[in-house]
Amino acid sequence: MQEKKGKGPSRRDIIRSAGAAAVLGAAAGASAAPGGAVTAPRPPRAFSRQAEVPGFGKARVVIVGGGWSGLEVARQLKKLKPELDVVLIEKRATFFSCPLSNLWLVGKLPLEELIHSYTDAARNHDYTWLHAAVVDVDRERRVVYTDEGWLTYDFLVLAPGIDYDYARYGVPDATEAARLRSMYPAAFKPGSEHITLRHKLENFEEGIFLLTVPPGNYRCLPAPYERACMIAGYMKENDIKGKVLLLDVHDEPPFKPDGINEAINDLYKDHIEIVRGVKVMGIDVSRRTLHTNKGDITFDDAAIYPPVRGAKILERIGIAKTDEPGLFAHIDPVKYHVIGDERVFVGGDARPMPFVKAGFAANYEAGHIARIITNQMDGKEMGPLQSPGMMCYVAVNADPLQSVAFKISFGMVYDRKTGGYVFRQTAQAFVNRSRAFGKANLQWGRSLFNEMFYSAL
Numbered sequence: 001m002q003e004k005k006g007k008g009p010s011r012r013d014i015i016r017s018a019g020a021a022a023v024l025g026a027a028a029g030a031s032a033a034p035g036g037a038v039t040a041p042r043p044p045r046a047f048s049r050q051a052e053v054p055g056f057g058k059a060r061v062v063i064v065g066g067g068w069s070g071l072e073v074a075r076q077l078k079k080l081k082p083e084l085d086v087v088l089i090e091k092r093a094t095f096f097s098c099p100l101s102n103l104w105l106v107g108k109l110p111l112e113e114l115i116h117s118y119t120d121a122a123r124n125h126d127y128t129w130l131h132a133a134v135v136d137v138d139r140e141r142r143v144v145y146t147d148e149g150w151l152t153y154d155f156l157v158l159a160p161g162i163d164y165d166y167a168r169y170g171v172p173d174a175t176e177a178a179r180l181r182s183m184y185p186a187a188f189k190p191g192s193e194h195i196t197l198r199h200k201l202e203n204f205e206e207g208i209f210l211l212t213v214p215p216g217n218y219r220c221l222p223a224p225y226e227r228a229c230m231i232a233g234y235m236k237e238n239d240i241k242g243k244v245l246l247l248d249v250h251d252e253p254p255f256k257p258d259g260i261n262e263a264i265n266d267l268y269k270d271h272i273e274i275v276r277g278v279k280v281m282g283i284d285v286s287r288r289t290l291h292t293n294k295g296d297i298t299f300d301d302a303a304i305y306p307p308v309r310g311a312k313i314l315e316r317i318g319i320a321k322t323d324e325p326g327l328f329a330h331i332d333p334v335k336y337h338v339i340g341d342e343r344v345f346v347g348g349d350a351r352p353m354p355f356v357k358a359g360f361a362a363n364y365e366a367g368h369i370a371r372i373i374t375n376q377m378d379g380k381e382m383g384p385l386q387s388p389g390m391m392c393y394v395a396v397n398a399d400p401l402q403s404v405a406f407k408i409s410f411g412m413v414y415d416r417k418t419g420g421y422v423f424r425q426t427a428q429a430f431v432n433r434s435r436a437f438g439k440a441n442l443q444w445g446r447s448l449f450n451e452m453f454y455s456a457l
């Protein structure tokens with residue numbers, strides 16, 4: 001679909017929209033007068049110009065978010081319908097992988113394994129990468145607004161991932177939450193937080209390094225345990241007089257922990273302490289103290305993982321489930337489109353279905369979303385997502401690399417009793433850690449990086 005000059009929304013239309021008003025400050029740099037009063041913001045200039053993306057006179061699918069979901073949706077769409085004009089909008093300059101990052105954290109994997117180029121992905125799969133941040137969407141006019149200008153869509157896929165919700169850890173104040181995030185970053189969103197966490201480890205001399213496991217369907221269920229094992233191994237290897245204190249809100253972890261427990265007992269008895277059933281109710285950043293249902297707990301350093309929520313852009317454009325604490329997307333769990341809008345879809349960790357929030361799930365589901373869209377273009381119906389069962393690996397020892405494995409299947413199944421679809425997830429654990437699973441872990445990551453960035457279509 002070719003964009004025509006003069007057919008875009010007028011500046012007045014844009015400024016009138018409530019969503020646009022909400023981002024004026026951020027995009028135009030509203031200035032604060034002395035004493036904190038905010039002067040009237042200027043309209044954002046980027047809103048009145050068209051983004052520099054090619055238009056080919058064909059249907060355009062715009063994807064927001066170049067993570068494990070968005071990258072694969074883009075690739076699959078081009079594979080299914082090469083004639084489509086696919087634009088992937090991602091605000092980061094470089095992809096950084098959370099999967100396998102715990103190995104890099106302790107110096108056992110080079111950074112080059114985790115970072116990849118969006119330019120490579122777009123070039124090799126014949127789509128366009130727009131390096132921009134999405135600030136608003138006008139679903140009536142089908143326009144996406146970015147800090148690099150606006151563009152129109154025929155179909156839109158939102159895959160923006162997660163944000164943190166510090167209020168559910170008893171830190172509702174934005175200033176305190178920002179301080180907490182910079183002092184003790186969770187490192188569950190890709191990029192800078194991971195680098196800070198690595199620097200923290202490199203400088204850690206002794207004492208308690210605290211990790212938390214939040215409530216709700218948080219990103220990557222076993223990852224805090226994997227991280228605990230990696231950090232404990234690092235302390236052991238470097239003779240650091242320290243211990244990982246892992247506070248888990250669950251009495252029983254929300255995955256089968258046997259293989260991980262066994263590894264902790266065998267390898268890290270002196271370096272990991274796990275306390276279960278700990279609810280975080282407040283955090284005193286200055287005193288390095290967590291207020292919990294089990295009393296105050298102090299630490300020397302930490303990576304505090306709070307509850308997660310759908311990325312804030314969902315709420316900003318009015319498609320978050322505001323009646324639920326996770327603020328995930330309000331979509332049809334079978335057809336993936338936003339309720340009441342069959343041109344806008346949501347995938348990856350921003351989805352509301354209680355699937356594992358994992359890269360392998362986002363990647364698998366992406367092919368399904370791409371097929372729903374192309375089928376819809378061809379006037380065909382599609383059934384629900386049904387996972388055949390996929391392997392998920394958790395590293396428990398870095399040197400030699402050993403992992404445990406889970407076989408997980410997830411999806412929506414038809415329920416004859418109710419005549420509707422119900423969510424199903426099963427997980428089978430392979431208890432023994434092994435080098436073979438360690439190798440499979442690395443191979444899994446590498447093969448998906450290859451698919452998302454380098455392979456021919």
Ligand SMILES: Cc1cc2nc3c(=O)[nH]c(=O)nc-3n(C[C@H](O)[C@H](O)[C@H](O)COP(=O)(O)OP(=O)(O)OC[C@H]3O[C@@H](n4cnc5c(N)ncnc54)[C@H](O)[C@@H]3O)c2cc1C
Nearest residue numbers: 065067068069091098099134160161348349357358359360
């Ligand atoms: C330490 C750790 C270990 C993990 N290990 C594994 C593992 O071994 N196996 C596994 O399967 N999963 C693992 N995961 C989980 C996995 O990383 C996530 O489930 C996966 O990244 C989800 O993909 P996503 O595309 O939904 O979100 P993301 O990968 O977070 O991507 C979202 C993207 O959207 C972009 N974005 C957001 N808002 C905007 C906007 N307004 N404009 C433009 N761009 C925007 C963000 O910059 C980001 O790049 C792990 C996670 C962590 C933190």
